[in-house]
Amino acid sequence: GENVEQHPSTLSVQEGDSAVIKCTYSDSASNYFPWYKQELGKRPQLIIDIRSNVGEKKDQRIAVTLNKTAKHFSLHITETQPEDSAVYFCAASSSSTGRRALTFGSGTRLQVQP
Amino acid sequence: DGGITQSPKYLFRKEGQNVTLSCEQNLNHDAMYWYRQDPGQGLRLIYYSQIVNDFQKGDIAEGYSVSREKKESFPLTVTSAQKNPTAFYLCASSDMGRETQYFGPGTRLLVL
Numbered sequence: 001g002e003n004v005e006q007h008p009s010t011l012s013v014q015e016g017d018s019a020v021i022k023c024t025y026s027d028s029a030s031n032y033f034p035w036y037k038q039e040l041g042k043r044p045q046l047i048i049d050i051r052s053n054v055g056e057k058k059d060q061r062i063a064v065t066l067n068k069t070a071k072h073f074s075l076h077i078t079e080t081q082p083e084d085s086a087v088y089f090c091a092a093s094s095s096s097t098g099r100r101a102l103t104f105g106s107g108t109r110l111q112v113q114p
Numbered sequence: 115d116g117g118i119t120q121s122p123k124y125l126f127r128k129e130g131q132n133v134t135l136s137c138e139q140n141l142n143h144d145a146m147y148w149y150r151q152d153p154g155q156g157l158r159l160i161y162y163s164q165i166v167n168d169f170q171k172g173d174i175a176e177g178y179s180v181s182r183e184k185k186e187s188f189p190l191t192v193t194s195a196q197k198n199p200t201a202f203y204l205c206a207s208s209d210m211g212r213e214t215q216y217f218g219p220g221t222r223l224l225v226l
Contacts, residue, residue, distance in 0.1 A: 004156075006156075032213040034214065034215075042219070042220075043204060043217040043218060043219050043220055044157070044204070044217050045217075046214065046215075046216070049213075049214065089156055089157070093213055100145065100162075100164070100208070100213060101147055101159045101162045101172060102147075102157075102159070102213075102215060103159070104149075104156035104157045104158070105156055106155055106156045107154070107155065107156050
């Protein structure tokens with residue numbers, strides 16, 4: 001089955017700096033890669049996703065890049081703000097297997113220092 | 115997200131007891147999922163269902179059971195066979211043919 005590795009486990013940045021979180025996946029059939037943000041005690045919220053037919057996607061201060069050959073994808077947050085502090089999860093799924101359920105990384109705790 | 119509800123918010127289980135967590139959605143989504151989240155860890159798939167009256171085991175199904183008698187409901191039972199049930203349980207749903215999953219607010223299960 002799919003295995004998703006996520007790094008780093010914790011990340012501390014100064015307000016205004018950029019943050020980058022990286023994930024690798026094992027199943028070459030995976031074709032959907034979402035990123036979720038989870039605040040303490042709350043549900044995960046989808047912040048951006050990318051499908052395997054594109055290499056990059058941006059939404060304001062957030063961008064995701066995908067390298068299918070290397071089987072890794074990254075989340076980039078620019079001009080970080082204190083409200084960006086949360087745990088971020090990457091995930092992967094494959095529509096070809098019929099399962100469609102997400103396999104998650106272990107999470108990155110991002111702390112933005114004012 | 116507002117279309118998926120979970121109850122209760124907190125649930126306490128005594129040893130040897132079965133407990134049922136509720137998940138309801140009014141998004142008309144075909145697929146529903148149950149995940150377990152342990153402190154400081156990612157989400158792991160327990161069970162999923164892509165259509166009514168059908169469901170599949172996920173990666174950690176032992177000690178859990180589900181039913182899918184209605185499209186909008188996917189209850190999860192934590193049985194006494196689950197020896198370490200303390201966790202945050204999240205239900206999610208997605209539309210048929212779409213991978214995007216939306217999560218409910220979660221149920222925190224604690225063992226007395």
